[in-house]
Amino acid sequence: MIISRAMRLAVYGACAFLTLAATRGAGPVAASIVPHLAVGHDGSHNIVVRFTIDPQWHLYWSNPGDSGIAPTVKLTLPAGWTASEPIFPRPQVFGTSKDRTYGYSSSLDLLVPVTAAAGDTATSIAVTASIEWMTCKGSVCVFGKFDGPAQVSTQAVPIAGLSIVRAYPSKLPPSISTTFEGMLTAPTLVISAAASAGIEGMRFIPDSVAGIEFLDGTGPMIAKISGERVAIRIPFAVHLADAVDGPPRLRGLLLTGSKDSDSTYRIDLALPDVPAKAK
Amino acid sequence: MRMNYKAISTAIVASTAILLAAAQQDAPKDGGNSPAPPAADPQKDAHKGHNHKHAGATIGHAAPEFTLKSVDGKTYNLSDYKGNIVILEWFCSTCPASGNGDNSYWGSGSATTTVAGVKAADPTAIYLAINSTKDGHQQQTTAVEGAASAAVITKAGQAIPILVDADGKVGRAYGAKTTPHVFIVDGTGNIAYIGAPTSDDGKTNYIVNAVTALKAGKPVAPATTKNKGCGIKYAK
Structure with a gap:
């Protein structure tokens, strides 16, 4: 009787293990x-x-x-x-x-x-x-x-x-602005905010887009204080011959704070004056 | 400020044409065995034209010279292949994206297709695999990793030299980050392509396309793609 009970437990245990394995891969x-x-x-x-x-x-x-x-x-x-x-x-x-x-x-x-x-x-x-x-x-x-x-x-x-979905909007709050600088010589995306806006630890992480080369590497690109503004400067180069599916767009995520629940924004910008052949 | 790409492109094309004309006057005569120089390529020049310093090889710039030994003890100098197109593929036998398993670049047959395509496009092109994995990675010595690498490539029916770069100097000089990560050197010794061997869906073979373009004297497009795979485990 005792042996039989032990055997049943062993069989139950094996079944439970197999079920778990089938679920988890x-x-x-x-x-x-x-x-x-x-x-x-x-x-x-x-x-x-x-x-x-x-x-x-x-x-x-x-x-x-x-x-x-x-x-x-x-x-x-x-x-x-x-x-x-x-x-x-x-x-x-x-x-x-x-x-x-x-x-x-x-x-x-x-x-x-x-x-x-x-x-x-x-x-x-x-x-x-x-x-x-x-x-x-x-x-x-x-x-x-x-x-x-x-x-x-x-x-x-x-x-x-849902448990952990962390979606993010593409519309920036009024306190954050994006501008392109030096497009003729040294193209740079500048993401800036008033230092008083209280946006702590603003960082940009670039997405991979064919035709866009982020010249400062993989990132994250970190905001620096300049006078009354806090800004991230993101130098890049455009390689139209490397682009696929039309003109490349500059994409990435703008992170604030350090926690998953802190505000995150999607950056997805068309480049000024992309040549007609890429359109 | 608005960009005037057309004006910039025209200026770059004109400048490049002048430089190419000057270079051709000085070029040694080699009987026509070298691959034709690429045509003026404003895009390529755009890659080399910016002022930022790259960590590693850069499109349009000279490929870093190296001397490495293969797993079978032969010595390979990049400069020995001046005039040939050289494909450098960073490789690791334990990486599932590179040499480990049926879904890897080598295990899936994708590399075999590439090598065949390269040979068809240019029989004089040289394909070299480089292993920059540090000694002791995953409890494997460099010798064991070398033997495992050779086994993967032999199993794929190929005889590609596998160069050992256990101290990682060559990998770092090129800026190789992943396995696989591909650098193609043109006949003049300049970097012509950096990136993945194929597109994600496998439908576009960037290596074969680049070799075909170089052989035809055309610009390589794309000259860069996003490399993906396992991070190279460099020696400290």
Whole structure:
């Protein structure tokens, strides 16, 4: 009787282990699709791809920095539905100035904006996801992959109801301004604010855009006080021959503060007077 | 202030044409074996024209010279290949983006396709893999890493020399950050391309495109792409 009980416990334990393994996959990162749409601050509807990351491992931002590879998400949606590029939340800054990377530890929620088919009143949709990532821990990196179907409820919930979504607006507050300087000689984007505006620790992290070279490297570019203004000067070069899909835009994130919950803004600027051949 | 790209481009093209004409007068006659010099390329000159100092190799500037030994003990000097197009690919056997596993650049067959494409575009082009991984990375000695690197490339059916740069001097001189990270040197010894071997979807082979363009005397476009992969674990 005692042996039988022990055996049952062993079988239960083995089953529990196998179930866990099937859910998490073999690697240090697991990906899944949140089973309901999320409503963004702008009213958009989003499929949420959720990653859980083992301690000490990390995933990468859309611009991984000096090394790394950002996760990729391909979704197959019902006829008439469309998906946009994933939105990466505010990343953490890793490494040193010689090997700077941007990414996420513990968890990551990627938002994929979707548009419903006209007149579609289904309460849920079938989604097939193909998700790939590279994750690293110290000097060790491994690839991971999730392929599979998911059922997503179209009864969207507010984005604040999700655990760690850190969306950011593209509209800057009135206290922060952007200007281009020296476009003929030494193109520079200047992001500035009044020193009295109380914007602490303003930093810019550049996104990777074909045709734009950030001359001060991977960043982050840090604001410096100049008189009554605090400003980030971001020198860059434009290489139109390297651009793809039209004229390059200057993109990145403007971070304030040091916490994930501090204000973050998306910078996405057209360059003045891009030649007609690039348009 | 508004940019006048057209005026700038015209000025750069004119200046470049004058410089090229002057350079051609002084160029040694080599029987036509060297790749044709690239045509005037205002974009390329824009890469070298700014005043910021790059850490590492720069498009349009001389490639840093090096002398390295391969895993099989042969010595390779970059200057030995003056007149040839040289592809330098930073490599690591333990990196899943470079040489480790079926999805890596070498394990997936992408590198094999590249090497074949390079040979077809220019049979005289030289393809060298460089391993700047420090001694002891992931408990592997440089010798073990070298042997593992050779095994990966042999498994892919290739015979590419693997140069050992365990102290990282050459990798740092070029500014190599990831594996893979590709630098292409044109026949004149200048850097013509820096970046990834292929596009993310694998549909565009930047290396083959660059070699094809150089062989035809055309500008390389794109001359730079975003490199992605594992960070190179340099010696301190």
